[in-house]
Structures are given as structure tokens and as C-alpha cells.
Amino acid sequence: QLQLQESGPGLVKPSETLSLACIVSGGPIASNGHYWGWIRQPPGKGLEWIGSIFYNGNTYYYNPSLKSRVSIHADTSQNKFSLKMTSVTAADTAVYYCATTPVTAFGYAWYFDIWGRGTLVTVST
């Protein structure tokens, strides 16, 4: 059973780059069975999808509203994937979850089946 665990700094200064990693256990990230992605949730608010990638990086989906500031990469040698978000502001303060999306016969399944526990990132001086 796949398990995901987020890691990274809990505090980032405005205008800097947010960097998080998601450690995958219980199976290889280099799998045709899943996409690997990120979702965030500002404190007390709803969910926002950031993006998802296939392990080889050839196929990816990003939230258009964040695409210009976001990149997601997979590291098959360390069985993890990462999120980088540039030029952060207080509006980027949120709990960041890594999550998987299954691949079906029709491709990306557009739902999130396995989630990490989440990590709170605060953007502040």
C-alpha cells in the first residue's frame, strides 16, 4: 500500500521559493499506475489543486492559475517527488498535501486516491 509523507520548511519568506518533497513508500514512483501531485488548503478554507505529473515528466497537468509559479518534478532514484513555488505571498500560506491520481484505461482519472498527512507552510517575515 502506497504511503506519502511531505517534508520541507514550515516557514518561507515573502517573495522567496517554497520547496517541498513527498517521500513515497510502499511502491515505486516509476509506475504506470499513478500520477503524483500536490493540493493545498489555506487554514480554515477549501481545497485547491496545484498540479500532477507522471513519473517520467512527459505528461503533466497544472492548475492554470498557478502554472507560472509552480513546477513539480519526480526523482525516481530517491522515490520522491517535489514541488517548487516561486514568488510566494501570504496568500500561499496553506497546508500542502501530496496525493496520487490513478491511471485508468482512459488516462488521468481526475481524482485523488492516496494522500499524505499534509504539512503547514506559512509565508511570513
Added chain:
Amino acid sequence: QSALTQPASVSGSPGQSITISCTGTSSDIGAYNYVSWYQQHPGEAPKVIIYGVSNRPSGLSDRFSGSKSGNTASLTISGLQAADEAHYYCISYTTTNSLIVFGGGTKLTVL
């Protein structure tokens, strides 16, 4: 403002059934069967309870069911239990630029 509209709160007594609606448009819920529902307890990660409009993950109680009519999806929880008290979110694929749209969430209170 969320792209999908959910009631802010619903409530029910143990043993009863409740339904949570999720209203979108012909560009999202009405377009494809890519509606999913998530349960989130305080301080925990969301957990998928319905995907593809009406499919349950393996091992999930059949007290949870999903359906869709036109541009509105629905989540029904039967035989309410105290453990069902949580926030519930709907998500849908959309043909618009956003790709994925979310509901604002519904707080279920078990009286």
C-alpha cells in the same frame, strides 16, 4: 467563491440518511463522470469516499453512495454515525481552463 456549489452545512440524527448536493455546470459535472467526494475530519487529510460519480474505494462502507443528475452530483450517507461528522468536498474535472474545480465544502453535524 468556489466553482461548485455545496451547502455550507447539513445535519442529521444517528441512523438517518442525509444527502449533500454539489451543483456545477455543463462544463464540469454535466460534461463527464469525473466527480469525486472526499471526507475530511479536523486535522486530517481528505479521504476519497466516492470517485467516478458513484464508485466506492475498496473496503469503504456501502453507507456512502454517489449519483449525478444533469449538472448536480449528490452524496448520500445512510445510517448516520457519529464518526461521519466531518467536512465533505466534491471535485470535478472541467472542460474550462481550470481543469479541476472544487466545491466549498459541507460540514456534516451528527446530532
